[in-house]
Amino acid sequence: MNIDDDINPFADPSIREATAQTLSNQQTLYEYNPFENRTISDKSKSSKQDNIVTSVTSNNQQESSTSIHDQQTTNIHSNYDNRFELTQFDRQQAELEQREKRLMERERVLTNLQFQHTEKNFPRLPQWCPIRPCFYQDISIEIPIEFQLWVRYLYYLWLLYSSTLAFNFIGALSYFIVDKEGGTTFGLSILYLILFIPLSYLCWFRPLYRAFRSDRSSDFMIFFFIFFFQILISIFMLFGWKNSGFCGFILMIRLFSAGGSKIAVGIIVMIVTLTFSIIALANVLLLFKIHRLYRQSGATIEQAQQEFQSAFVNNPTVRGAAQQIGSSRINQT
Numbered sequence: 001m002n003i004d005d006d007i008n009p010f011a012d013p014s015i016r017e018a019t020a021q022t023l024s025n026q027q028t029l030y031e032y033n034p035f036e037n038r039t040i041s042d043k044s045k046s047s048k049q050d051n052i053v054t055s056v057t058s059n060n061q062q063e064s065s066t067s068i069h070d071q072q073t074t075n076i077h078s079n080y081d082n083r084f085e086l087t088q089f090d091r092q093q094a095e096l097e098q099r100e101k102r103l104m105e106r107e108r109v110l111t112n113l114q115f116q117h118t119e120k121n122f123p124r125l126p127q128w129c130p131i132r133p134c135f136y137q138d139i140s141i142e143i144p145i146e147f148q149l150w151v152r153y154l155y156y157l158w159l160l161y162s163s164t165l166a167f168n169f170i171g172a173l174s175y176f177i178v179d180k181e182g183g184t185t186f187g188l189s190i191l192y193l194i195l196f197i198p199l200s201y202l203c204w205f206r207p208l209y210r211a212f213r214s215d216r217s218s219d220f221m222i223f224f225f226i227f228f229f230q231i232l233i234s235i236f237m238l239f240g241w242k243n244s245g246f247c248g249f250i251l252m253i254r255l256f257s258a259g260g261s262k263i264a265v266g267i268i269v270m271i272v273t274l275t276f277s278i279i280a281l282a283n284v285l286l287l288f289k290i291h292r293l294y295r296q297s298g299a300t301i302e303q304a305q306q307e308f309q310s311a312f313v314n315n316p317t318v319r320g321a322a323q324q325i326g327s328s329r330i331n332q333t
Contacts, residue, residue, distance in 0.1 A: 139151050171265070188243075203230075240276075
């Protein structure tokens with residue numbers, strides 16, 4: 001038997017131990033999973049990305065909700081503004097339609113009046129009087145219903161004013177009887193009685209009557225201008241300075257302070273003074289009320305100017321004078 005053949009190199013214990021360690025290490029290497037840690041890191045990364053995506057999504061949702069809310073608010077405001085504009089436009093259109101209806105109604109009434117009421121009925125005078133009526137006046141027919149009340153008030157105010165001038169004449173006559181210094185007051189009271197009654201009707205009642213009848217801004221302007229001076233005259237009448245022609249507050253104090261027979265005249269003057277004060281107060285109140293009605297009717301100063309210009313141009317007297325001036329200049333050339 002050969003000795004070299006019986007020797008086993010792996011029989012040595014140290015070699016077997018080293019071989020066993022190598023096998024164990026190889027088994028460990030074989031069991032090693034290189035993707036295991038990577039999976040864990042991928043999971044952490046994916047969780048972080050999910051959190052980032054969630055936060056970004058939530059921010060985008062908040063921003064979108066905020067933008068939607070702002071857009072809704074803007075839409076609400078725009079809708080409100082549009083509704084407000086539409087409401088204002090509808091109101092103006094309704095006012096224009098009402099005014100157009102009033103104008104059509106007045107035209108119809110005036111057309112009927114031209115055929116039915118041709119006779120003048122104001123002022124109402126007896127048959128034996130040589131002076132005949134100069135105007136046709138019927139508030140219930142010519143004036144629209146919504147303005148008839150205020151035209152009647154102004155007419156009653158004119159009647160009160162005319163009656164007060166008559167009482168002023170009586171008071172001035174009584175004052176002249178008890179005191180010869182009242183001659184000037186008595187003479188001026190006659191002048192005021194003759195002039196102021198027709199002038200007040202022509203200058204401030206009749207323009208307002210035409211203004212409400214025809215809805216003319218020019219007539220309103222005439223009324224406002226003249227009636228303002230009428231208020232100043234009424235206040236002047238109320239005080240009644242010496243030799244002014246009016247039986248007012250100052251004359252009443254003088255008569256009561258004189259005593260005797262002048263006290264009875266002072267009572268008459270006191271009644272006249274009270275009526276003058278009522279007229280002055282009523283003038284102020286009616287002026288404000290009629291001005292408010294004028295503003296509500298939609299009339300303007302520009303419209304009044306246009307009416308004045310058209311009336312001036314269409315006036316036959318003005319046109320005739322312009323033609324004469326033009327023809328004279330042509331002949332001179």
